[in-house]
Amino acid sequence: MKAIVYTEYGSPDVLELKEVVKPTPKDNEVLVKVYAVSANAADLHLLRADPFLIRLSSGLLKPKNEILGSDIAGRVEAVGENVKEFKLGDEVFGDISAGGWGGFAEYVCACEDALVLKPANLSFEEAAAVPMAAVTALQGLRGKGQIQSGQKVLINGASGGVGMFAVQIAKAFGAEVTAVCSTRNLDIVRSIGADHVIDYTKEDFTQNGHRYDLILAANGYHSISDYKRVLTPKGIYVTTGGSMAQMSQAMLQGRWISMTGSNKMGNLLARPNKQDLAFIKELLEAGKVKPVIDRCYSLSEVPDAIRYLEEGHAQGKVVITVAQNN
Numbered sequence: 546m547k548a549i550v551y552t553e554y555g556s557p558d559v560l561e562l563k564e565v566v567k568p569t570p571k572d573n574e575v576l577v578k579v580y581a582v583s584a585n586a587a588d589l590h591l592l593r594a595d596p597f598l599i600r601l602s603s604g605l606l607k608p609k610n611e612i613l614g615s616d617i618a619g620r621v622e623a624v625g626e627n628v629k630e631f632k633l634g635d636e637v638f639g640d641i642s643a644g645g646w647g648g649f650a651e652y653v654c655a656c657e658d659a660l661v662l663k664p665a666n667l668s669f670e671e672a673a674a675v676p677m678a679a680v681t682a683l684q685g686l687r688g689k690g691q692i693q694s695g696q697k698v699l700i701n702g703a704s705g706g707v708g709m710f711a712v713q714i715a716k717a718f719g720a721e722v723t724a725v726c727s728t729r730n731l732d733i734v735r736s737i738g739a740d741h742v743i744d745y746t747k748e749d750f751t752q753n754g755h756r757y758d759l760i761l762a763a764n765g766y767h768s769i770s771d772y773k774r775v776l777t778p779k780g781i782y783v784t785t786g787g788s789m790a791q792m793s794q795a796m797l798q799g800r801w802i803s804m805t806g807s808n809k810m811g812n813l814l815a816r817p818n819k820q821d822l823a824f825i826k827e828l829l830e831a832g833k834v835k836p837v838i839d840r841c842y843s844l845s846e847v848p849d850a851i852r853y854l855e856e857g858h859a860q861g862k863v864v865i866t867v868a869q870n871n
């Protein structure tokens with residue numbers, strides 16, 4: 546089968562389209578024919594081994610898993626002996642990052658715990674756009690963020706992969722949502738349900754006097770004291786990404802603020818979770834959440850897809866079509 550392989554850390558230039566052995570499922574795994582896979586910032590971090598400490602888990606000198614790609618959508622082609630939930634022909638989607646990655650390929654073996662049946666109303670590309678970004682948004686809003694109906698919620702970085710899901714999931718929970726993005730993304734962010742939009746190139750939301758019960762920062766940078774100033778007295782701030790300074794301030798100062806005051810501030814390291822993905826599947830089937838895809842690439846164009854993602858201005862998700870669904 547064909548796969549995009551990397552045997553050394555580096556830029557997208559080290560990614561190569563190669564012929565590799567088609568995998569065979571273990572007893573608890575299914576073999577999935579991949580129709581689509583999406584690219585995530587996590588692929589980029591593993592590709593470049595950035596931050597450096599990532600090497601402790603991904604391989605000190607060279608990558609342990611030579612095929613990246615976590616968010617797959619495809620059809621079950623073989624099942625291991627102990628697999629109970631899936632049968633041949635099932636259309637599935639999921640985040641396989643906990644089980645060794647491997648989605649940038651024509652076939653991949655995945656543990657059944659990583660997969661959920663694909664919503665019938667979604668294409669394979671749309672389904673592949675969902676797992677990591679949407680589960681991160683859900684864990685940030687519902688898990689750490691304890692979102693409640695009627696709350697004022699602000700999403701910074703609302704036009705990216707995580708942000709577009711965060712806006713829609715927060716709306717599905719009944720929140721009043723303010724989305725922060727740049728001028729060219731105002732319309733699309735409004736179209737997915739944001740009640741208010743703030744153009745970060747023209748206005749600083751930390752200086753306009755508004756207060757929020759929950760802030761999810763998916764991208765951008767503001768100091769933790771700026772974020773704290775715009776929280777309500779019991780408001781919660783969760784960052785999933787953005788600049789290193791934003792992440793480290795949340796990790797260090799955020800913990801102190803949470804211990805000593807009434808606000809909760811910190812960052813989220815999202816984990817793949819089947820129940821969370823199943824919850825999102827219901828929102829997708831109900832039409833409450835719709836994946837927003839910026840661009841689709843072919844398997845051989847994965848390096849270009851990653852380069853585009855690395856520019857940091859994707860409008861929603863970057864997806865790779867691996868096989869046409871006829």
Ligand SMILES: NC(=O)c1ccc[n+]([C@@H]2O[C@H](COP(=O)([O-])OP(=O)(O)OC[C@H]3O[C@@H](n4cnc5c(N)ncnc54)[C@H](OP(=O)(O)O)[C@@H]3O)[C@@H](O)[C@H]2O)c1
Pocket residue numbers: 585586587677678681701702703704705706707708725726727728730745763764765766784785786787788813814815816854857858859860861
């Ligand atoms: N913690 C976790 O477990 C976890 C999981 C998934 C992702 N992440 C992290 O979460 C972050 C977001 O991921 P993503 O997939 O959403 O990234 P992404 O899709 O690459 O984000 C791109 C978007 O961010 C916007 N953006 C860039 N600079 C901005 C700024 N200063 N203010 C507001 N928006 C800005 C861009 O809009 P413009 O073009 O308008 O600038 C673009 O739409 C990344 O840092 C990623 O590493 C973390």
